[in-house]
Amino acid sequence: MKNIFKYACFLTVIIFILSSLSVSFASSKRINWYTYKQGLELNKKEGKKIFLYFYADQCTYCKKMDKETFNDYSVASYINDNFIPIKVNSDREVKIALAFGVRGLPSTWFIAENGERISNLPGYIPPKSLLNILKYINTDSFKEMAFRKFMGNM
Numbered sequence: 001m002k003n004i005f006k007y008a009c010f011l012t013v014i015i016f017i018l019s020s021l022s023v024s025f026a027s028s029k030r031i032n033w034y035t036y037k038q039g040l041e042l043n044k045k046e047g048k049k050i051f052l053y054f055y056a057d058q059c060t061y062c063k064k065m066d067k068e069t070f071n072d073y074s075v076a077s078y079i080n081d082n083f084i085p086i087k088v089n090s091d092r093e094v095k096i097a098l099a100f101g102v103r104g105l106p107s108t109w110f111i112a113e114n115g116e117r118i119s120n121l122p123g124y125i126p127p128k129s130l131l132n133i134l135k136y137i138n139t140d141s142f143k144e145m146a147f148r149k150f151m152g153n154m
Contacts, residue, residue: 023116029069029073029076029077029080031075031076031079031080031085032080033085033086033087034086034087035036035087035088035095036052036088038086039052039084039085039086040115042084043084043111043113043115047113048083048084048113049084049110049111049118049137049138050083050084050085050109050110050111051079051083051085051086051108051109051110052086052100052108052109052111053085053087053088053106053107053108053109054088054089054090054100054102054105054106054107054109055074055087055088055089055090055106056089056090056091056103056105057089057091059106061104061105062106063125064124065106065118065125068126068127069124069125069126069144072131074127075127075130075133075134078131078138082134083133083134083138090102090105090107093142097147100120103122104122106122106124106125107120107121107122107123108120108121108125108130108135110121118142119142121133132150133147136150
């Protein structure tokens, strides 16, 4: 009986550890970022919209967006599945930032499959808001309706 109790306790501990590991892995899915050049090349092959994110190492709200928004499982999954995510350090890749007229950080751009600029959003975007915006852009709803109407239809 003592052996059965020991095995039961051991199995309980193992199951607890494994379940807590799977929860932490599930909640920390990462975005598969590409460089600007890699992302543009991939866009030619896959024909997906581009999620273009400008940041800087010392930017407080960029760090917040990395920690809160981009670590959100739903956001990371949606971006990875539906967009080509490109991350550009505006301090190191100044020409790209200037080409997009980036004046403040963070700055998020949405680029169509054909390379046309759809829209941009300056500043920090919370996870839930970004997820709604991603759906609005990905479904091409921006061509037919205002964002408010889109949100009312959800």
